[in-house]
Amino acid sequence: MTREEFIKKSLAMGIGLPFLTSIIAACEKEVIEFPEFSTSFSGKVLVIGAGASGLAAGYLLSRYNVDFEIIEASPVYGGRVKRASNFVDFPIDLGAEWIHATPAVLSEILNNPELDASIDFITYNPQTLKGYRDGRLQPHNYASNFYSEIKFKSTTWFGFFEQYIVPHFEDKIIYNQPVATIDYSGSKVAVTTIDDTVYEADKVIVTAPIKILQSDTISFVPALPAAKTEAINSISMGDGLKVFIEFKEKFYPDLMVLGGLIEGLANDNEIFYDAAFRKDSNRHVLGLFTINEPASKYTTLDSDQAIVDAVMEVLDDIFEGKASENYLQHVVQNWSKEPYIQGSYSYTFDNGQEETVNTLNEAVNNKLYFAGEALSLENQATVHGACESGYAAVGRAIGQ
Ligand SMILES: Cc1cc2nc3c(=O)[nH]c(=O)nc-3n(C[C@H](O)[C@H](O)[C@H](O)COP(=O)(O)OP(=O)(O)OC[C@H]3O[C@@H](n4cnc5c(N)ncnc54)[C@H](O)[C@@H]3O)c2cc1C
Structure with a gap:
């Protein structure tokens, strides 16, 4: 396995980069590139979707004083970056939670030396780690010596966008406008939403998740080139779920993986983790993070209550009824049931990642x-x- 493959596998496991690897990566080069270019563009740009990608696009467009709007299907910005503010006494990341790089990546995103951004981080290196296999909890605390990464201490990914990105162009986001058709056959691109509102622009940037592009939610006129459609359809994006349960006492380890620590991670099994780890709080919140097939048995259930009941059953089984004894409240985020997300994140690329991504990154008709x-x-x-x-x-x- 090459280093890059190792990093990708770690990310795919949902657990992120080991800290050391992140430091090595950061020493080699910056993690992301903030483009610098000159432009004489004087037209209008529409961005479809106000998730991280669409918001970043808006941030850069506003820096270049370009006329633009972001059209978002849902009533909020953030997409898979979402926050539960009032669940306990610290904000909870219902989607993205870890900073899968060094903290420096946040300055790279903002690219603003004048900004005095002070953000507190947690070194997230769980001390008690267990795998659950064959009806037994197996300790793996040795893993605390080599697994560590970064989380926000008192804010969230959503809070980061709210504080540093969105204020630059808040009035340019149009909510509750699911895009139904993108017609790029004329000199301008016409974007029509499900209530038949039409927006026109010279260029359109589509940031909808892969699952949405694979569904018939958005029609393109003319149809996208075959290579693009094939590339879109060759990317897998599985189910995704997060559940947070507050308990009276902490009866669980800092990190627990079903199916065994190493084997469970390799098979994308359910990861339970102390969501209050090193947060400024005395509350006891257990998080469940699960994607792909292991998530599907929960995400396909009829209601959030059915999901939490199923999770509680698993926990009661492992911890001999302590989950029910200590239960206080829960919050469920079923990403598969979000109408404009429909899953977790891109996972595998049938025809090779580089070729697929390069195909998708090519402009269509320069528009x-x-x-x-x-x-x-x-x-x-x-x-x-x-x-x-x-x-x-x-x-x-x-x-x-
Ligand atoms: C459970 C879970 C845990 C994760 N954990 C981490 C983590 O710890 N760290 C990390 O770095 N990443 C994590 N990720 C991944 C990260 O959240 C995503 O990679 C990132 O947020 C995706 O941003 P995006 O802009 O590409 O897509 P999205 O955030 O999905 O944004 C797309 C936007 O398009 C909108 N949209 C869709 N269809 C339409 C339409 N027809 N018209 C208009 N708007 C539309 C959607 O409503 C959405 O707002 C996690 C993801 C999940 C689901």
Whole structure:
């Protein structure tokens, strides 16, 4: 396995980069590239989607004083970056949570030396680690010596965008406008939403998740070139779920993986983790993070209550009823049921990642561009990768 493959596998496991690897990566070069270019573009740009990628695109477009709007299907910005503010006494990341790089990547995203951004981080290196296999909890605390990465201490990924990115162009985001058709047959691109509102622009950057592009949610006129459609359909994006349960006492380890620590991670099994680890709080919050097939048994259930009941059953089984004894409250985020997300994140690329991503990164008719986490070659499936892809798409659209 090459270092790059190792990094990708670590990310795919959902657990992120070991800290040492991140430091090595950071010493080699910056994690993401903030494009610098000159432009004489004087037209209008529409960005479809206000997730990390679309927001990053907006941040760069506003820096170049370009006329633009972001059209978002849902009533909020953030996409897979989402926050539960009032669940306990610290904000919870319902989607992206870890900074899968060094903290320096946040300055790379902002690229603003004048900004005095002071953000507190946690060194996230769980001390008690267990695998659960064959009806037994097996300790793996030795792993605390080599697994460590970074989390926000008192803010969240959503808070980061809220504080540093969105204020630059808040009035340019149009909410509750699911895009139904993108017609790029004329000299302008016409974007029509499900209530028949039409927006026109010279360039359009589409940041909708891969699952949305694979569905018939958005029709392209004319149809996208066959190579693009094939590339889109060759990327897998599985189910995704996060559940947070507050308990009276902490009866669980800092990190627990079903199916065994190492084997469970390799098979994308459910990861339970102390979500309050090193947060400024005395509350006891257990998080469940699960993607792909292991997530599907929960995400396909009828209701959030059914999901939490199923999770509680698993926990009661492992901890001999302590989950029910200590239960206080829960919050469920079923990403597969979010109508404009429909899953976790891009995972495998049937026809090779580089070829697929390069195909998708090519402009269509010099007017239509794609961006999003799946289209970052180096940082796929991360928030900073989504930003990187948004920046690159803006560079391609308006740069010279
Ligand atoms: C459970 C989970 C855990 C994760 N953990 C981490 C982590 O710890 N660290 C990390 O770095 N990354 C993590 N990720 C990945 C990270 O969240 C994503 O890579 C990133 O947020 C994706 O940003 P994006 O802009 O590409 O897509 P999105 O955030 O999905 O944004 C796309 C936007 O497009 C909108 N949209 C869709 N269809 C339409 C339409 N028809 N019209 C208009 N708008 C539309 C959507 O509503 C959405 O707002 C996690 C993801 C999940 C699901």
